[in-house]
Amino acid sequence: MQINKVELRNLEIEDYIELKNSMLQAYEEGVEDPYWKKEEIRRLLKVFPEGQIVIVVDDVVVGAALSLIVDESLALSNHKYNDIVTDSKFNAHNPDGDVLYGIDIFIHPNYRGLRLGRRLYDVRKELCEQLNLKSIIFAGRIPNYHNYSKELTPKQYLDRVKTKEIHDPVISFQVNNDFHIKRLLRNYLEGDRDSRDYAVLLEWNNISYDKSPVLINAKKSVVRLGLIQWQMRPLNNLEEFFDQAEFFIDAVSGYESDFATFPELFVAPLMADYNHLSESEAIRELSKYTDTIHKRFQELAIQYNINIITGSMPYLEDNVLYNVGFLCKRDGSSEMYRKIHITPNERLYWGMQGGDVIQTFDTDCGKIGIIICYDVEFPELSRIMSEDGMEILFVPYLTDTQNGYTRVRSCAQARAIENECYVAITGCVGNLPKVNNMDIQYGQAAVFTPSDFAFPNNGVKAEATPNTEMTLIVDVELNALKELHELGSVRIKKDRRLDLYKLRKLK
Known part of the structure; x- marks a missing residue:
């Protein structure tokens, strides 16, 4: 695949058609209602525009990471997905909260294998650091579990994923991105048949917590x-x-x-x-x-x-x-x-x-x-x-x-x-x-x-x-x-005698 440009930026409502098309491709199996409605995206952008990131390849939206800020007590509780998104009203969002909660992340299947998903995770981590939040928390599906549910409990399945005996496309990826497993959640996402209604609560801790830069994609120190x-x-x-x-x-x-x-x-x-x-x-x-x-x-x-x-x-x-x-x-x-x-x-x-x-x-x-x-x-x-x-x-x-x-x-x-x-x-x-x-x-x-x-x-x-x-x-x-x-002990750049000599570029 020939790619000329990759860009990470905040989602805009004008991106909706491309966003929807990529979601339909990414979630074509295993999930009911596989895309966000336009009014839901409009509402999400209103409550927390900084937390909605898209990845754009050659001017086409091919993936996104959508987030809210919530209280840590809610994020770590035995909750359901709808407790966070509240029927797409996003009432759980709290600008004064202390956790960045991931409500969705996906990559169009035609663009998988290019490590674009890793970029989305990296920019989420940047955002968490820049907003001075304690951690990133979300619940990950276990879409391969239905293949093992008759012989393994969810805990046994996760143990084998951890030891690399079983590859789970979601959990294995999260663990490789420095997320650690907190607990299993039952009946987290209604209609997630492949996961048998289970999800895994995952967390990434911000070791820079208490430092508070405010810019997205700020220059690295x-x-x-x-x-x-x-x-x-x-x-x-x-x-x-x-x-x-x-x-x-x-x-x-x-x-x-x-x-x-x-x-x-x-x-x-x-x-x-x-x-x-x-x-x-x-x-x-x-x-x-x-x-x-x-x-x-x-x-x-x-x-x-x-x-x-x-x-x-x-x-x-x-x-x-x-x-x-x-x-x-x-x-x-x-x-x-x-x-x-x-x-x-x-x-x-x-x-x-x-x-x-x-x-x-x-x-x-x-x-x-x-x-x-x-x-x-x-x-x-x-x-x-x-x-x-x-x-x-x-x-x-x-x-x-x-x-x-x-x-x-x-x-x-x-x-x-x-x-x-x-x-x-x-x-x-x-x-x-x-x-x-x-x-x-x-x-x-x-x-x-x-x-x-x-x-x-x-x-x-x-x-x-x-x-x-x-x-x-x-x-x-x-x-x-x-x-x-x-x-510095000496300041070479500042102490040059430009009254005596100068250097200039001819072209």
Whole structure:
């Protein structure tokens, strides 16, 4: 399925027809009255508009999460569904309550398997934190129970779901999303034949309770970086490459990383088929894969709900060869970045030319910069990005020897200090004997910080094992940068002598 854009936003009454159509598809079996009436949705939006979230794919509503705020005593009592929705009058809603109660959540069946449901749960958790509520509570159906009801009690059924002996599409999903089971409810949802009128009361506790941000989709203060230290290895075809890349994206996404970052020219193993050609001809053949790789990474960013920095790959435009990468955002959009400073080797063997755009990128985790390998050795680039608000600088690189790596590492650490930002670097490791001009690689992924009391003494947040294929998962605290800018032992960004010198971008 080709998807161009995914958006999470509040439900509007104008969405009703699409909402109804998706509900009819999602609940076509097992539930009576499988959709909300328009007047019910209108009433729900009136009492609690912030709690009604839809997920929109290419401008079509394909799922929703509907909620109320209720008193904890009601939510934890032995109640029925109608005690919450009160014949769709929603009288149980209490703006001064302390629990976010989920009254519905669904995804159109054609869009399942893309982890869109997880996004809805994540935005509910955000809302719970931002409204300073104790927890999220709701009762989940057990739609597979009718297959086991003659031999298992509901409790025995749940015990087997917990131990993975039985898969229940609702409860298994909730437990995987950090909800824990509170109790069984009898006769919770009238007409739920598949669940034999049982439901399971589930709760997610807000560990940030007592903190009270007020914005939906507020910018994160803690951002999790996933750096992929990529082993060069022979690959038979493009699908093998995608399998390996998706493995790592899946891995870092499983740790709820906000970014997955690949190295410079990690696509080089695909050039082995053209090793009989000259270096310049071979890399131009490799560039024919770039559009396909870009589109696939866009799909993976959506599927795994993660922003992907695709390292770099050759890109042919008007018969000019560039070294480029793509920022594939989890909302389905993407942007290209180009290596600006080309090494003598790239120019000599491949005929590459440098890009001419210095830019930053807005993401759901704040403003970032991306520069490729040799670019980090030119401090002007990251300083211009820093003046534009960049807080995290990503540097995918490819170095063959340790002294080349040392240049990248040392300069990256300097960029972190002088720009009071985080710098994340990752590269390729291992050998690639059947690709000319790509024989050996030396690499060690790392995340560098400014050097002050709020950060590690050596300015190194974390680093990988050198020359070993692995991932590096690192949390960076953006609020610490704000404090540094104003209260640091030294304030590099503020203390520059702009009366004596200035830096400006020509294009």
